[in-house]
Amino acid sequence: MNTQEDLSGYRGEALEALRKAGAKIGDVLRILKNSQTYEGILIPRSEYGDRQHIVIKLKNGYNIGIKVTQNTQMKRMGEGSKPIFTSEPLPKQNLSLPRAAIISTGGTIASRVDYRTGAVRPALSATDLYSVVPELAEIAKIDARILLSLFSENIMPNHWTQIAKAIADCISQGVDGVVVAHGTDTMGYTAAALSFALQELPVPVIVVGSQRSADRPSSDAAANLVGAVTAAARAPFAEVAVAMHETTSDQSILLHRGTKVRKCHTSRRDTFRSVNSPPLARIRNHTITMLTDEYIRRDPARSIVVKPEFKEKVALVKFFPGMDPETIRWYQSRHYKGLIIEGTGLGHVSNTCFEPIQDAVDSGIVVAMTSQCIWGRVNMNVYDQGRDLQALGVIPLEDMLPETAIVKLMWVLGQTDDRRRAQELLKTNIAGELTRRTLLDE
């Protein structure tokens, strides 16, 4: 038996004392110290905990930490009862409802808590999502599968490829829409990636996450998931969209276009915002209301085109006062193929960066400009600095979000090795990432 695993998290003195007592996680321990007796179930130690304390769960349900000292005696009293997770039986599927596929990739929406330790773990199966939100059965007939169990920070471009192919599979099997459960941190990037990789979509693809983990009674997961499945089953559009809370209330869900959405708050439920474009639609009381006329209509007859390749040798470079121009040369020396600059204002960088940018462009690197302002459009014709950068070969990317731009550049370089063709593609609207007009309330 692997002791390391049986005493998870414990190190140093605490680990030694536990080993000596022959204790495992979940065992009932009696600890004697300074004439006090403590009895409880041994709880795993957080990885960030120190080396001296042992955590037990008392009979009244509270956990306490006990410091192991010279005069701490410990006795294993027996095995504690193990928690058993029972999934509720799946609700009956209504065959006349639309079909929706749920693909789980990880994140809080697909997590559950270990009630002994409090650790949040990936859900055991994607059906868990379904069994904890039984209302879904009234909205669609659902096929659920687990594809990945990753925190979204660990999702890489090769995972986008995997997800895109899995979605295409589902669609080719004739589902009416696909839901992708995803961690929220990089959910915007994945949504953009899918927007480029999945072309000629016949049905909607809805990326959904939650800001409060699904094990909490107050989680936004259920409402978001209900919204996402509703959209997958019935929305009139056939695009990649992100479904999340519109406000702090559990009342309405917004659907944001995959290329125009950004996580804008570290913790709030309404963290996702459409930038430089209106949201696609709103769901309230199970009713979907389109918020724009400019969208691709659902058309089950259309044949999906999958272009799932991404190339990773690109970088997003944020300019800041005092930035060392040499950092740009570093990318060149590492044979990067493309750079997206997050410039200031309308799309500027200090002229100390001009020479390395010129060299990068000359060496065949695609260099394009977005703005760190987040809202608005770059315009490199207004000031000299902008005109000079254009002269160096820097491509202005209009109202494209920097995060969308970096994803698009990866995708573009995945489609072609030809630099001229790549530059052309980068400037061409593929999935609503570039719009021609920006309105006041966007």
Place this chain on the structure above:
Amino acid sequence: MKTSYEEVGLKVGLEIHQQLNTTAKLFCNCKPELSKDEPETTFLRRLRPTQSELGQTDPAAYFEFQRGIKIMYEADKKSSCLVEMDEEPPHSLDRESLDIALTAALMTNTKPVDEVQVMRKTVIDGSNTTGFQRTCVVGLNGEIRVGQKKIPIQHIGLEEDAARKIGETEDTITYRIDRLGIPLLEVATAPVMEFPEEAAKVALAVGKILRATGRVQRGLGTIRQDLNISIRKGALIEIKGVQELSAVSSVLKNEVTRQLKLLEISEHLRKMKARKEDFKQNIIDVKEVFKNTRCKLLRKALDRDQHVLAVRLPKFHGLLKIELMPNLRLGTEIADRARFWGRVGGIFHTDELPAYGITVQELEKLKETAKAADEDAVVFVAGDKENALDALGAALNRAEEAVKGVPEETRTARPDGTTRYMRPRPGAARMYPETDIPPVQITAKHISRIRSSLPEMPEQRLQRLAKDYGLNRKLARQIMDSHYAGLFETIVKESNTTPTTAAVFLTETLKALKRDGTQVENVSENQIREAFQRLSSGQLAKEALPELAIWLSKHPEKTVKDCIEILKLGMLSEDEVAKFIEDVIQENFILVQKLKEKALGPLMGIVMKKLRGRVAAASVNKILKEKISRHSR
């Protein structure tokens, strides 16, 4: 009948919750104060029951959820931030609160734990935006002495206070989140109290120790007692939220009476051979019975096309009107259950009929339709079908429980000392670690720092107050029992008020004002200090203090200076007094002529009545004497 508590085997444990007076809330930096203003924003949430560690969901919680209950939260910028809204993870455990908890632990011989672990306790009624209450144990195994008896303290903990319930409609419960997150110190005693008065005494003793820390909030609602109580053959009942100490023993007495009565009823039902199977029966539609009814409530429901459903309670005839405690009959208990599970306004039962416009004929027909024998009762309800079904199902369940005896449940205390059904007792403790908050190690150094500045124990302080300030024993005890012992010492130190003046004001005067309906809690310590400073510098008379306090209780945001100006409580100058007295003498000229020096008494009365609080009596006396002797010459 006098209850022998020994005979019934009464056992009472206390859980005392005291709000702390800190700079910040327990898990964020908002001020721990209730808001007096209108809410600035509202938001709507739903709480979804999650599986417990045992793979179960709380049935009551799941039920509420299924009914689509929404929770409306009211918030304002002053009293809450994103943390209370469950829109930001909690900050670390407030160290000031921890120090107060450790102080209380050391004062009650409770052993601080080596490492504090914050837990989440599932609470799904909406009173916590997260769906759980954050709570932690700070110390274990303490003991205090109350009279001759040792009372074990099971633990001392810290937890966040819940949101304030504002109201409830059919589908929405409203809470104000200002109170959410205020640090609460929890003291749990072992269930060793055997008499209601003993429990009250222990509650008082614990309250005094907590106050002795000098760091607790005062006023109604800042200390709340939960009682767990059981008697032999009865059940363990948890009573939540006893706000007044004076209510503890009456709540307990009432509860014992209730349980004894329920046991009697159970015995009666068994004698009548009420069996389990009798309670498995169908709920029937009795709309037909009431189609021409004159009962307004039923009429309204029928006009709205709602249902009238009924169910027979076997062998219950006459039992529903039995009083279990003041204002609570068995019928009320059953109605409360129906209300909780069915969200109906109330139910009717045959023991209270004919009444409410329901006729004898209707009653007969009802019994006939329900196939009720003379020994049975019938309960019925009007409402939406689903609600009515749930309500009567719950009523039937409660009736069945009456055969067994006393059902375990959580009850809520009312100000009059009675209790009502609140909810089923939560199942196995559903607590799991709050992983967003790092554990806090309590080092030996930390404990010795707390120990080196422990406040005096109440008994020591009492003796010192009597000795140092020359207070009589009664006054010293009153000061100790009030929340103002600290304030008293401050006032005496920083002004030249005599200790007795300050003590009398802080105890007898304020108590009398409170009795007359003044919300003296609204008067802040700073305002009281200012009053005594102005008193000792002669800007205010002692006699004006009550009037001042009444005004300040209504204007908590104003200063004493404002009050003096607005109410014209300022001391009059000697010239002003002389002029006033001159006028009085002119008005009573004949009297002065007649009585000469003897007019002093009556005139003194007239003047003081008008100028009380604005002039020293001695100076009126002097001026009057002079003037009378001049005028009567």
